[in-house]
Amino acid sequence: MKFVDEYRDGPLARDLARAIAAEVRPDRDYRLMEFCGGHTHAIFRYGVQDLMPGNLRFVHGPGCPVCVLPMARIDQAIAMATQHPITLCTYGDLMRVPASQRQSLLKAKAAGADIRMVYSTQDALAIARAAPGQPVVFFAIGFETTTPPTAVALNTARAEGLNNFSVFCNHVLTPPALRAILSDSTEQGAHIDGILGPSHVSSIIGSEAYAFVAKDHGLPLVIAGFEPLDVMQSALMLVRLINQGASELHNQYRRAVSPEGNRKAQALMQATFAPRDSFEWRGLGWLPHSALRLADDYQDYDAEQRFPVTLGDSREIQGCECPKVLRGLIEPTDCKLFGHPCSPENPMGACMVSSEGACAAYWSYGRSPRQSTST
Amino acid sequence: MTSTDTNKPRRRFFSPLDMHQGRVDLSHGGGGRAMAQLIAEVFHYHLNNDLLRQGNDQALFGPLRGRLVMSTDGHVVAPLFFNGGNIGSLAVHGTINDVAMAGARPLYLAAGFILEEGLPLADLERIVISMAEACKTAGVPIVTGDTKVVERGKADGCFITTTGVGEVPEGINISGERATPGDAVLVSGTLGDHGIAILSQRENLGFGTDICSDSAALHDLVAAMVEAVPEIHCLRDPTRGGLAATLNELAAQAGVGMQLREAEIPVKAGVRAACEFLGLDPLHIANEGKLIAICPASAAERLVNTMRQHPLGREAAIIGEVVKDPQQLIELETPFGGRRLLDWLTGEQLPRIC
Numbered sequence: 001m002k003f004v005d006e007y008r009d010g011p012l013a014r015d016l017a018r019a020i021a022a023e024v025r026p027d028r029d030y031r032l033m034e035f036c037g038g039h040t041h042a043i044f045r046y047g048v049q050d051l052m053p054g055n056l057r058f059v060h061g062p063g064c065p066v067c068v069l070p071m072a073r074i075d076q077a078i079a080m081a082t083q084h085p086i087t088l089c090t091y092g093d094l095m096r097v098p099a100s101q102r103q104s105l106l107k108a109k110a111a112g113a114d115i116r117m118v119y120s121t122q123d124a125l126a127i128a129r130a131a132p133g134q135p136v137v138f139f140a141i142g143f144e145t146t147t148p149p150t151a152v153a154l155n156t157a158r159a160e161g162l163n164n165f166s167v168f169c170n171h172v173l174t175p176p177a178l179r180a181i182l183s184d185s186t187e188q189g190a191h192i193d194g195i196l197g198p199s200h201v202s203s204i205i206g207s208e209a210y211a212f213v214a215k216d217h218g219l220p221l222v223i224a225g226f227e228p229l230d231v232m233q234s235a236l237m238l239v240r241l242i243n244q245g246a247s248e249l250h251n252q253y254r255r256a257v258s259p260e261g262n263r264k265a266q267a268l269m270q271a272t273f274a275p276r277d278s279f280e281w282r283g284l285g286w287l288p289h290s291a292l293r294l295a296d297d298y299q300d301y302d303a304e305q306r307f308p309v310t311l312g313d314s315r316e317i318q319g320c321e322c323p324k325v326l327r328g329l330i331e332p333t334d335c336k337l338f339g340h341p342c343s344p345e346n347p348m349g350a351c352m353v354s355s356e357g358a359c360a361a362y363w364s365y366g367r368s369p370r371q372s373t374s375t
Numbered sequence: 376m377t378s379t380d381t382n383k384p385r386r387r388f389f390s391p392l393d394m395h396q397g398r399v400d401l402s403h404g405g406g407g408r409a410m411a412q413l414i415a416e417v418f419h420y421h422l423n424n425d426l427l428r429q430g431n432d433q434a435l436f437g438p439l440r441g442r443l444v445m446s447t448d449g450h451v452v453a454p455l456f457f458n459g460g461n462i463g464s465l466a467v468h469g470t471i472n473d474v475a476m477a478g479a480r481p482l483y484l485a486a487g488f489i490l491e492e493g494l495p496l497a498d499l500e501r502i503v504i505s506m507a508e509a510c511k512t513a514g515v516p517i518v519t520g521d522t523k524v525v526e527r528g529k530a531d532g533c534f535i536t537t538t539g540v541g542e543v544p545e546g547i548n549i550s551g552e553r554a555t556p557g558d559a560v561l562v563s564g565t566l567g568d569h570g571i572a573i574l575s576q577r578e579n580l581g582f583g584t585d586i587c588s589d590s591a592a593l594h595d596l597v598a599a600m601v602e603a604v605p606e607i608h609c610l611r612d613p614t615r616g617g618l619a620a621t622l623n624e625l626a627a628q629a630g631v632g633m634q635l636r637e638a639e640i641p642v643k644a645g646v647r648a649a650c651e652f653l654g655l656d657p658l659h660i661a662n663e664g665k666l667i668a669i670c671p672a673s674a675a676e677r678l679v680n681t682m683r684q685h686p687l688g689r690e691a692a693i694i695g696e697v698v699k700d701p702q703q704l705i706e707l708e709t710p711f712g713g714r715r716l717l718d719w720l721t722g723e724q725l726p727r728i729c
Binding site: 001004008009010013014017044045046047048050051228344345355360363364365366 | 721
C-alpha cells in the first residue's frame with residue numbers, strides 16, 4: 001500500500017535499530033515518553049520495543065482522549081441520556097468505558113436510553129436533520145485533532161438552523177497536560193529523559209506550541225509521526241539530543257507538521273470555543289485552562305446548559321491504577337487489577353478500553369510473550 | 376351458474392401478488408390465504424424441488440447412511456443487499472459452510488424467515504431468487520421452511536435462519552480439539568473481503584471500493600480437500616471476529632498455541648487500505664467464503680496444492696503452525712521484524728455483518 005508500507009519497512013527498521021544501538025551509551029538509561037496513544041499503539045502493534053536496546057524504555061503518556069476523560073463526565077452523559085428525552089451520539093470507544101455504579105453508556109443503551117454509536121460529527125448532524133423535533137446531543141471528546149470537526153459541526157448546525165443539535169463538549173488541550181506531567185516529574189513523578197511529541201495534534205497547533213518543554217523543563221522533544229519507522233527515527237533523534245545534552249525541539253513529522261500549524265483550523269477553534277477555567281483529567285486532576293467549552297456566542301448549542309442533570313458522587317473503581325499509568329509512573333502490568341479482573345472484555349478503567357490506552361495495548365499485543373524477547 | 380362451474384376447482388388466489396409495488400403486510404404471516412399465496416408464489420415457486428412440493432409441515436427423506444452433522448445459523452445482515460451477494464445467498468452459503476466444516480457433504484437445508492411489515496415484495500423475491508440460485512449452484516435444496524411477519528419497526532426488513540444436514544464420509548474425523556503441536560495452519564484465500572464489502576455500503580460510512588463479499592459455498596472445495604488429505608485435523612470458516620477469533624477458538628478448544636507469519640497471510644490491497652483508514656485489523660474482519668485448515672505438517676504442501684487447484688482456493692497459503700503453549704496464545708511474526716499477539720476482537724465494533 002503506497003505511503004503506508006514505506007513507513008513499515010522491516011529492513012529499514014533493522015537499520016534504525018542498529019543505529020540506535022550504536023548511539024546509546026551503555027552506562028545510562030533512556031526513558032522516552034511517547035505522548036500519544038497512537039504512538040503506544042504503533043510501538044506494540046509492530047513490536048518496536050523488542051527492537052530497542054535494553055536500556056531504552058518507552059514510557060507511555062496521557063495522550064489517549066478516552067483514557068483521560070474522568071468518570072464524572074461519562075456519568076454526566078449517562079444522566080443526560082436518561083433524565084432527558086434526548087438522542088446521545090457517541091464514538092464507539094466511549095460506549096464501554098466504566099462509569100459509576102457499574103454503569104456504562106452501553107448498559108444505559110441496553111436499558112432503554114437512546115444512545116447511538118457514530119463514526120463522525122457528520123453522522124450526528126444527519127441524525128439531527130432526520131428528526132427535527134428530537135434533541136440530538138453529540139458527545140464531543142478529543143484533543144486538538146478532533147476539535148476542528150466539532151467546530152465545523154456547530155457552525156453547520158447554526159447555518160442550517162438545526163436547533164435540535166447540541167454538543168456535550170469535552171475537548172481538551174495538549175500543552176497543559178504535558179506541562180502537568182513534566183512539572184510532576186521533577187518531584188515524585190516519572191523520570192523522563194525526552195519526549196516523543198504529539199503527531200496529529202501538532203499538525204493543528206504547530207510544533208512551536210511545545211517550545212516551553214525545552215525552555216521551562218530543559219528536556220528535548222521530537223514531534224513524531226504515528227508509523228513505526230516514525231517512532232524509531234524519532235527515538236534515534238532523541239537519543240542523540242540526550243547524548244549531546246541538548247534540550248531542543250525537533251520535528252521528525254515534517255510531512256504533516258509545520259512550526260505554526262493549521263492557522264485556519266486554529267481560527268475556527270478560537271471563534272467557536274473558549275477555554276474553561278479548569279477541567280478534570282483522569283490521572284492528572286484539575287488543570288487550569290486545559291479544556292474548551294462552547295464560546296458565549298454558541299451557548300444555545302451547549303448541551304450542558306440545555307440538559308442540566310442531577311449527579312451522585314462519581315467514584316473511580318477501587319484499585320484501578322489508570323491515573324498512575326497515565327502519568328508514566330507505573331507499567332500497566334504493575335496494576336493489581338491487570339488481567340484479573342480488568343481486561344478489554346471487562347474493563348475496570350478507561351486505559352483498558354481504548355485501543356490507544358496503554359493497558360489495552362499491553363493486553364492485546366504484549367501479554368506474556370511465549371519466548372523471551374531479545375532485549 | 377352451471378353445475379360444472381361449481382365443481383371446477385376454484386382458483387386458489389384472486390390475483391397474483393404485486394411483485395412491483397406490493398409490500399409484505401401482517402396478513403402474509405397470519406395463517407390465511409394471503410400467507411398461502413406468499414408461500415406458493417414466492418417460496419415454492421423459486422425454491423421448487425420435490426421435497427418442498429410434498430407440501431407438508433416437514434420434509435420426509437432418507438434413510439441416510441453413516442454419520443450425520445447438523446448446523447443452524449441466523450442471518451441479520453444490514454444492508455440486505457451488498458456488493459457480491461445479499462442476505463439470501465449469505466444464508467444458504469453460511470449454513471452449507473458450517474456443515475461442510477465437519478468434512479461433510481451437505482444434503483438438505485431448512486429456512487425460517489422473519490419478515491418486517493413493509494418489506495417490498497420485490498426485495499423479498501430478489502432475496503429468494505438468490506437463495507434458489509445459491510442452492511442450485513451448490514446442489515443442496517431447501518426442503519422445508521417457515522415464514523413469520525412482525526410489525527414495522529420490530530425487525531430490519533428480513534431475518535433468515537437456515538439449518539442444514541450433511542453426511543460425513545467414512546474415515547473423516549475433523550474437529551477443533553484435534554489441532555496438535557507441529558500441525559500446519561492454512562487459509563483458503565484473502566481475508567476480510569466480506570466485512571469490508573458490507574461496511575463500505577453502510578449509510579454512515581459509505582466509501583467507494585470495488586471489494587466484493589467473498590460469500591460462497593465451500594463444500595466442493597472441502598470435498599476435494601478431504602479426498603486428497605483425509606487426515607485433516609480441523610476445518611473452520613472464519614466468519615465474525617475473523618481469523619483472530621477463529622484461531623483463538625481453536626487454540627482454546629485444543630489447548631495449544633499458534634505461531635503465524637503475518638507476511639504469508641493473504642489480504643487484498645483494497646481491504647488493507649480500508650482497514651487502515653477505519654482503524655481496523657483485517658484479521659478481525661468477517662469472511663463468508665474462506666476456511667482455515669489445520670493438518671499434519673507432512674500433508675501441508677499436498678493440501679495447499681489441492682486447494683489452489685480449486686476456484687475458491689486459488690490464493691490458499693500456509694500461514695503458520697500449531698505449537699505447544701499452555702497459555703493458548705496466537706503469536707504473529709510481523710513483517711516489521713517484531714512479534715505481537717493476535718487477540719480476540721473486543722466488543723462489537725461492526726454489528727450486523729452476517
